[in-house]
Amino acid sequence: MTQHIKTTCVISGGGPAGLMCGFLLARAGVEVHVLEKHKDFLRDFRGDTIHPSTLDVIDDLGLGDAFDQLPQTKVYEISAVVGDTPVTLADFRMLHRKRDYIAFMPQWDFLNFLSAHARGLPGFHLHLETEALGLIEEDGVIKGVRAMGPLGEMEFRADLTIAADGRFSTLRDASGLELTDFGAPMDVFWFHLPKPGGHGEEPAGRFTAGRIFIMIDRGTYWQCGYVIPKGMAADMQASDFEKTRAELNRLIPGLESAFAALKGWDDFKLLSVQVNRLEKWWREGFLCIGDAAHAMSPVGGIGINIAIQDAVATANMLGKPLNDRTLGGEHLAALQKRRLGPAKLTQSAQVLIQKRIISAVLAEDENFSAPFALKLLNWLPFLRRFPARAVGLGVKPERVACDAQKSA
Numbered sequence: 388m389t390q391h392i393k394t395t396c397v398i399s400g401g402g403p404a405g406l407m408c409g410f411l412l413a414r415a416g417v418e419v420h421v422l423e424k425h426k427d428f429l430r431d432f433r434g435d436t437i438h439p440s441t442l443d444v445i446d447d448l449g450l451g452d453a454f455d456q457l458p459q460t461k462v463y464e465i466s467a468v469v470g471d472t473p474v475t476l477a478d479f480r481m482l483h484r485k486r487d488y489i490a491f492m493p494q495w496d497f498l499n500f501l502s503a504h505a506r507g508l509p510g511f512h513l514h515l516e517t518e519a520l521g522l523i524e525e526d527g528v529i530k531g532v533r534a535m536g537p538l539g540e541m542e543f544r545a546d547l548t549i550a551a552d553g554r555f556s557t558l559r560d561a562s563g564l565e566l567t568d569f570g571a572p573m574d575v576f577w578f579h580l581p582k583p584g585g586h587g588e589e590p591a592g593r594f595t596a597g598r599i600f601i602m603i604d605r606g607t608y609w610q611c612g613y614v615i616p617k618g619m620a621a622d623m624q625a626s627d628f629e630k631t632r633a634e635l636n637r638l639i640p641g642l643e644s645a646f647a648a649l650k651g652w653d654d655f656k657l658l659s660v661q662v663n664r665l666e667k668w669w670r671e672g673f674l675c676i677g678d679a680a681h682a683m684s685p686v687g688g689i690g691i692n693i694a695i696q697d698a699v700a701t702a703n704m705l706g707k708p709l710n711d712r713t714l715g716g717e718h719l720a721a722l723q724k725r726r727l728g729p730a731k732l733t734q735s736a737q738v739l740i741q742k743r744i745i746s747a748v749l750a751e752d753e754n755f756s757a758p759f760a761l762k763l764l765n766w767l768p769f770l771r772r773f774p775a776r777a778v779g780l781g782v783k784p785e786r787v788a789c790d791a792q793k794s795a
């Protein structure tokens with residue numbers, strides 16, 4: 388038998404956007420149900436970065452001290468080896484704020500942290516193992532979600548349905564909203580590389596003729612991203628893995644024993660890079676945020692951050708009309724207007740970097756050297772504040788502006 392739940396807001400997706408939005412709305416007194424199709428947050432790598440603007444939001448919520456207790460690595464600057472030249476690309480200390488670093492922590496730790504604090508709020512309900520299947524629509528207005536929970540079919544009827552179910556959003560597809568794809572020249576293989584003793588801080592990125600390699604220090608291992616030209620993965624996977632191992636050894640000399648520990652392609656996970664954006668993010672009773680509204684390129688590692696910013700703006704702008712039960716299309720249009728600019732500008736910059744730098748690096752087969760603009764960052768260190776601002780704070784960072792309701 389179908390279980391029926393009537394509420395104020397239902398959110399599909401317990402990722403950074405959905406959980407933060409659910410938390411903030413519940414904190415503002417809105418009854419909210421968050422549906423997450425997995426049974427926990429412990430799954431594949433989906434990015435580890437908590438940027439200064441998200442750290443500001445955590446401080447706004449009074450959770451800074453609790454957050455500091457979580458295991459994390461604080462990264463104050465980003466460096467890379469481009470061709471043969473070491474370059475410091477961004478220095479977050481130049482942002483001059485309380486938390487002038489990127490906190491690297493597994494995304495599941497961050498999501499567990501958010502959900503643990505949200506669960507203390509009376510209006511917050513998290514449904515794990517509950518998959519949104521489609522929208523409930525009446526007379527052109529979205530009235531809620533049909534879902535499959537651990538005990539069977541469920542129907543959530545709500546004043547507002549939010550799709551925060553990521554880049555392959557089921558609800559966005561069901562809504563019929565139109566998505567524009569901007570293309571990407573690369574895909575990324577992600578894998579764990581055991582860290583041999585004696586290794587300290589390695590540069591986070593290496594750009595060399597034909598390849599880009601990213602290394603995120605996770606203490607006992609590196610989370611590695613091996614960037615390849617789009618469409619090449621199938622050929623690579625079909626050929627002998629030893630060829631790729633030899634290429635990795637050539638790319639990162641000195642780590643032969645670590646690469647020797649890789650068993651083969653089963654250790655690798657392919658991220659098919661997408662950059663896309665909805666033309667319109669909403670319909671009556673329905674809104675898309677985070678990757679569901681705009682899948683970001685991995686350039687700058689800002690997808691989590693911008694998803695959180697969407698969530699904060701949503702709670703700031705829609706908390707009151709949801710509480711007053713006056714929510715209308717004009718509120719949703721205003722929300723899109725506020726967040727479209729940051730998403731558009733960020734994606735435009737990412738697409739430009741993809742075209743000008745990443746495509747160029749991936750197309751080179753020899754003698755790749757650092758472009759002049761990157762060399763400038765070494766010669767004039769004060770310039771590192773600009774990439775630090777773009778990556779650390781993004782465009783129009785949002786602060787929590789909706790008051791916490793006192794629980795009864």
Ligand SMILES: Cc1cc2nc3c(=O)[nH]c(=O)nc-3n(C[C@H](O)[C@H](O)[C@H](O)COP(=O)(O)OP(=O)(O)OC[C@H]3O[C@@H](n4cnc5c(N)ncnc54)[C@H](O)[C@@H]3O)c2cc1C
Pocket residue numbers: 399400401402403404405422423424425432433434435436517518519520551552553554556557558577658676677678679683685688689690691692694
């Ligand atoms: C391999 C990889 C590496 C990345 N690295 C970085 C990085 O270093 N830094 C960075 O900032 N960003 C990174 N990103 C991007 C980042 O993960 C996303 O931009 C960000 O997580 C978007 O948040 P979101 O909440 O909008 O969507 P998601 O994080 O995708 O969350 C969507 C949630 O919805 C759930 N869901 C999906 N469908 C349904 C359904 N039908 N019903 C219920 N639940 C559903 C999913 O299980 C998921 O939990 C990376 C992404 C990938 C894939």
